[in-house]
Amino acid sequence: MxxxxxxxxxxxxxxxxxxxxxxxxxxxxxxxxxxxxxxxxxxxxxxxxxxxxxxxxxxxxxxxxxxxxxxxxxxxxxxxxxxxxxxxxxxxxxxxxxxxxxxxxxxxxxxxxxxxxxxxxxxxxxxxxxxxxxxxxxxxxxxxxxxxxxxxxxxxxxxxxxLVAPPLAVSVPWLEHQGFAKEKAELALLQNGRAPLAARAWLHSDLPEKRCKFLESWIQLLAGQKDPVLFARDWSDEPLEHITFWLLTLVADLARLAMGLRDSLLNPDQNARLHALAKKLNLTRLLAFWQRLLEVREVLDSQLNQALLLESLLLASLKLKV
Ligand SMILES: [Zn+2]
CATH class of the missing domain: 3.40.50.300 (P-loop containing nucleotide triphosphate hydrolases)
Structure with missing residues (x-):
């Protein structure tokens, strides 16, 4: 059958x-x-x-x-x-x-x-x-x-x-076979816990595009080129679950880079920019922010004021700089 x-x-x-x-x-x-x-x-x-x-x-x-x-x-x-x-x-x-x-x-x-x-x-x-x-x-x-x-x-x-998530050597060719470019397939898997069906659904959704826009804005925010309150307003309709996840992956990558580890990034497409940014950030504060994000993730299901929470995360991001 x-x-x-x-x-x-x-x-x-x-x-x-x-x-x-x-x-x-x-x-x-x-x-x-x-x-x-x-x-x-x-x-x-x-x-x-x-x-x-x-x-x-x-x-x-x-x-x-x-x-x-x-x-x-x-x-x-x-x-x-x-x-x-x-x-x-x-x-x-x-x-x-x-x-x-x-x-x-x-x-x-x-x-x-x-x-x-x-x-x-x-x-x-x-x-x-x-x-x-x-x-x-x-x-x-x-x-x-x-x-x-x-x-x-x-x-x-x-x-x-x-069932365990397969290695990229298995899942990347599987996605390639369905018409996705290797780099896109890899990124999708890294952004989705290496689960191939989740990666495929992600590639078919508007999340890749949104993620790029968010990353762009967040890097601008850290460079002092964006107002945190306006930023929060622009993203107020996006589920906080997505934003928390993007921030978690960014902070994880930045912390790895700040510690001198250059492989296994969750955002490999942003390698050069994150590498430059990591040099300007404080590792202790990055790890504290990581902790904060984990706490936020735990309470996402509860009735919180999402807009306020988002604003507080963006303000906290500004304190990452040395
Ligand atoms: Zn039968």
Whole structure:
């Protein structure tokens, strides 16, 4: 079945999943972890297809495969939390009840739960109970980019499959193959935790352009050519999450350069300018600013006055100079 591709960096995880099946060692619950942008959802979906296929191979020919392709296989369930929302006990209970029904086709029913760390306490307890009393013929594939937020009792009852960001030697050619220039591909990966799908989405968005504009303005600010209050006003509509991230990458690069380290920059396209700028900045203040940015990142979800926060970050930037 061509419907769901296996990405090159998923080969090892896929071998692990196939081995569970081949050796009949698949438990009721799998936990697939790894940062966003590595295709956890696609991997889970592909595995679900293999589990549900009447030929156990995602053959694309049998009726189960055809139903999956059409998106209406009755034995395939998914649960995706709404953006920014928790997974509630009602949604978990509903899923578990449906999962317990007799399979319409084949021998199994499969449920895929996205962002499972977003289960609230009641939902997690309900889920745990299901794991303690596994029902025959059911497989739950839970996905998480933040597994440390899951209760240890849940983690320990799942078979763990870990996806890790591939080296640039794998991901750069993958992006190049899709028509992106090498330098752009590299930058996109460095700006997105080396996660190829996140890098690709970034390249298709307006973020590369915005990032360049922001960097330009920030360097001008430090050179005394920009007013911090007007600067803050110009960027007041941009999510502070983006601005904090750009500043974190800039400060990380400047601190590396100030310490005499010239490689592994997160903004390699700005190498020369950042190198010149680093000579004029105070390392201790850079590290203090880095700390401040990390603190801001922690409270981004809360109801803060974003405009004030942005202004305070820009004013703090002015103090970086020797
Ligand atoms: Zn099939």
């Amino acid at each position: 061509e419907g769901i591709a296996l990405f090159p960096w998923q080969a090892q995880a896929w071998r692990q999943l196939e081995a569970y099946l081949r050796l009949a060692r698949l438990s009721q619950a799998l936990l697939i972890t790894g940062p966003s942008g590595l295709g956890k959802g696609q991997l889970a979906q592909r595995f679900a297809r293999t589990l549900l296929c009447q030929n156990q191979s995602a053959c694309g020919q049998c009726s189960a495969c055809r139903l999956l392709e059409a998106g209406n296989h009755p034995d395939y369930l998914t649960l995706i939390p709404e953006t920014g929302k928790e997974l509630t006990i009602e949604s978990i209970r509903d899923l578990i009840e449906k999962l317990a029904l007799k399979p319409h086709y084949g021998l199994r029913r499969v449920a895929v739960i996205h962002a499972c760390e977003r289960m609230n306490l009641a939902a997690a307890n309900c889920f745990l109970k299901t794991l303690e009393e596994p029902a025959l013929g059911t497989v739950i594939v839970a996905l998480s980019a933040l597994p440390s937020r899951l209760p240890a009792t849940i983690r320990s009852r799942c078979q763990h499959v870990r």
